[in-house]
Amino acid sequence: MEKGEVFTPMSDITATAPKKEVQGAPASAPAAKKMASVAAAAAAAADQDKAKKGGQVHFKASHGLVVAFFTFILILHAAGVYLFTSGFLLTRLVLDDKSECAVPPIDAARAYVSGDAARGCWHPKTFDKAIVIIVDALRYDFTIPFDAQFEPTDLAAAASAPRTPPVAPRHYHNAFPVLYETAQKQPNNAFLLPFIADPPTTTLQRLKGLTTGTLPTFIDAGSNFAGTAIDEDNLVAQLKNASKKMVHLGDDTWHALFPGSFEPNLTHAYDSFNVWDLHTVDNGVTEHLFPLLKAENTSKWDVIFGHYLGVDHAGHRYGPDHPAMTAKLNQMDHVFRRMIKELDNDTLLVVMGDHGMDTKGDHGGESEDEIEAALWMYSKKGIFGRSSLAYTTPPRNAKIRPVSQIDLVPTLSLLLGMPIPFNNLGKPIEEAFVGKKGTDFENLATVNRLAAAQIHRYQNEYAKARGLDESTRATSLALWSAANSAWNTLGRRSSNEQLNNVYQAFGAYQRDTLSICRALWARFDVPRMLSGVVILVSTLIVLAMYARGIQGDRSELTPVFVTRGVIGAAAGALVGFGATLPLPATFKEHVLILSTAMSGIVGVASTFVSLRDRVLSPFPVSIWGWTSVFFTLALSVGFAANSFTIWEDEILLHFLTTFGVIAVISSFRQRDKTDRTLGIYHSILFTVLLRVASFSRLCREEQMPYCTSTYYASTSSTTSAPWQLVIPAATALLVPTFIIGYFEGTKSYQNTAKLWLGLGLRFGLMLAAAYWALDAADDGEWYPEWSNVISITKRLVAQIVLFISLAFGYSIYNWSKPLLSVIMNESSDAAGAPKEAITVLGYANVHGSRYTLLITIWYLAISLLQKPMGAGAIGILVWQLFSLFEIIDTNRLHTSSIGPVVLGLLGSFHYFKTGHQAVLSSIQWDSAFIPLIKIRYPWTPIFVVLNHFGAQILCAVAVPALVLWKVKPQQKGLLGVLAKAIATHMLFYATINLATTMWAGHLRRHLMLYRIFSPRFMLGATSLLVVDLVLIFISLWGARMSILSVAEVFGFGG
């Protein structure tokens, strides 16, 4: 570190300060004055006191209204986000209940004794072993011969009619006939049916559906937020529970979903995201699958799950209508012909697509081509049947006799003698239970009763857990009792017709329940989403006008905004309430929120009409203004592309470095040499620190292999390496010194600054470093005999740090006087008479030094709650903040939009540098347990928020300092400029939030919605709300304390 003069012109410290003093205080160096006329001074002081009091009252009132205005904006943001979210992120509660072999959902039929896994848990089992193969993206029409896809009559008519449809076989036709042939020629051994997927048609969500039997939603709110592993009851878990030996071959998504379920030495997983590679996965599966079919190996496994990806990859890469697809389907045809040949008699073979593909070969949405997959089952036992002769030929298209993908779960469960997973909503597939002759309706009725009873049990539990309204279930409950009474009327020998009726009745109950659940879980409520977007857009416009489109002092106008906003909202609420009276309950809330919010916005906006003469164009006029707009809009537009969303951290580095370079250029333009040198120095420092911070990375999956994580000890751990423990210790030593350097520059390092920066902050950071050392000792069991003591001590240390920061630090901040001191210089003038000159130390930055203490208070708390690497990143962030203040000051950018926007970029940048990514799994839940051993409200969520949004929070706290740093003590209209800066900072996050919201809504059928757009939208919305809260309740209130305490000394300007 250089000496103090680098930071501030020396002139400000010594020469200027006394000169400025002429205006405010009674004494100064050139016109030194004897301290004689005390009486006159006292009278003046009394007047001043009065003025000060009046100024205080006025300031407090204006401040309160500014707070009210921003709270109003916060409420509008919350309303918009809420409406959009409630239409977009439908949630399903994951129940932890598991089905048990010994506990059937209903008393067993025909005196079957349940609970014996060897015979079949709830129902006699049919197979001991199964091979379940997923051919990713196997669309139904790939498996049906081209000619068979048209009705014979149609073909005849077409032949005679002149307007023959111009259809001809495509590359994907007739290439994979084995499934169709076997189903048609050996109906007792095989059947082929359309297999309808529930959107989203992405592999991960489909595998969830295919194993749990339930419908996936955006957030399956369960106990395990962080991981991808399925924690609700599912087929794989049931098989594992029954000690079945399972083998998995192919797509590695299975391992993310079912970690530790498969035989490790037989299982071979392959990366699923390399869509350009058509063959590695497929050849690997084939190579490892066939040896297992050999007689000597059959005892090594019970169930094989295979997952071929080639068809899907061929679709993504070339589209379905391409020779590569023909080749791939031919290869599949060959594989399954061979598998049929080598299959033994007791094994069930299931082949299916997890979804289809659209005409371009992509999937994820809910178009017909995407949801229509194929299901084929085969066994040499010959137990399959058809309830009608006409069904022997597989349906010619997917509209005829389709089964749902969730139907696989009860079917496989019962065939293998497993209990049906608890959350299942599917029903057993008719062909598998109707018997060889197609007449075993008793079996059909039995299995459907079992499945329906499990659904009923699940629905009861779900209604209990969620507090669901009985009325929504009324029809399904009626169907349930109707089906049961039909069952109870059955005699010993009932006719097939009676049994068929029972079967249909239970089926009706299942269908009705499924449709209720689908309505609850899997539909986007587009009107609600649109309403949310409308509110967000209107709020953004109002906020943009407030931030950049008004001339003069904002705090003078804010009362009008608040009054009109509140009146508008109240009127809107009344109208909305009146309008909702005749509406059904589901619309009430929606209409009420929309009308209240929009009417409030209209109220605020009406102010701009009344104040026409003070309205400016909100569009920027300077390079800095355009740069801010460019950064914000470029990021927003970029979020429409998954690549730019994935690489947001690097893009932020690029933008912030661009700011640094422009700052260097701008500093070079300064005429004053001191300003120029300082500006250049701090711009370069700011930029270099960015690059240093950027070494801290936690890569998201999609960034591989172009990214190396450094945040933790290794890519597969979430603990820090021992060397990383040096980082918190180093920040404890260095960061306070650097901060003090910025205070020293204006001789502001005195009074409470010495107490806090020199002692409290230093000591707190040391303790935080000690915490992480203790934590490492605890985790690594370095001293096993002391582990208890260490575990208690470390939490105590963490609590002390938080106490120092939030209790001790805040008290200091609250009661601190401005960081000033007065030095009397005795000297004599030319005539030899004694003179007194007064030098006020700390005068040049009295507002800035006083306010920035607040940043360091929050810095301490946030730094503790970051992992060691994050403590380094946050330390660098704080250092950069002070450099930024100097850049802003030397380039005279106090009222420019660039400061608040760069703080927004910087907060987002360090969000990534503190080990976070825009994915749910990067939330560091364990930070809640740094100071506490178990979950305690409200502390736990506060700690997680401080960890997760630490960087954004610090940057939001720093916003007022942009305005206050080195501003004149008696500067008028500070509150208005402050409101402008805060509104601009809010505007940045509001724009990002609006963009991510609109992209998520627009791309709601995109393949990457769940992985990329939806998490980024959630991050945008939550960070907007957190930053709003911080700006209002920490920054604005902190600025109030600071400005009032400075005004105690200097008054409110004159």
Add this chain to the structure above:
Amino acid sequence: MASKVTIDASATSKPKPSTAAPIEPLKNDAARLYTHIHPVIVLSMYAYKFNAIVADPVPALLAILAPLAVLQVAYVAVCLPPTGETPKVRKIKPGEKKRNAPGVLESGVNGTIVPAFLSLLLAALAATPLLTATLVLFGAPVTTHHLHTLLSGAHIALLSTLPLVYVHGVRGETWRQIVALLMPIDEVYGGMIGTMLGAWLGAVPIPLDWDREWQKWPVTIVTGAYIGYAVGKLLGGTLLKGKKIMFA
């Protein structure tokens, strides 16, 4: 860092807004002709080597570095008025736009070729490390691809800095104004700004998931710099000539 020291040392007089006139290319026929042919040759050379650069950036970029240096030296020697530290050679001082510059033959080897090579030396030794460091600040890899980044820095330096040094010399105050974007735009200054903007924009396609070979480091950056150079030089010499960049 070196540049900062120079500025502090030189900025003894109170800095004023630049009164310098835009650089006028020499008026002889060879200069008038070659100044338009030059960017075409430079771009053609780059286009010719593009596939090789994509295939293996380091040897290919290295191979065209010397030809680029030769082309740039030839360009400044033939087309531009040289200036040096010595005031007597300086032609661009205060606003006398219409002054006729001496032709290549008049100035001779001492007047043009030597300053051109000095400019080359300065661009290579001073500008290249500075620009390479800037690339790293913008996110270029630190632990790998050293030669890739260094060569990109060298190419950008030759494109942008060499002509600037040739016409403006190394006076500290002049360079303060150059860095501060205070100079009026001309074809040399425009070429520099274009190169920088082009390289900046070159980063845009890198993250896209198009899986193209040319997205690899540093192909897009260098390509952007070359295109930016040609565009900037053209616009700077024509449409934008004499304009000044205003910050507020």
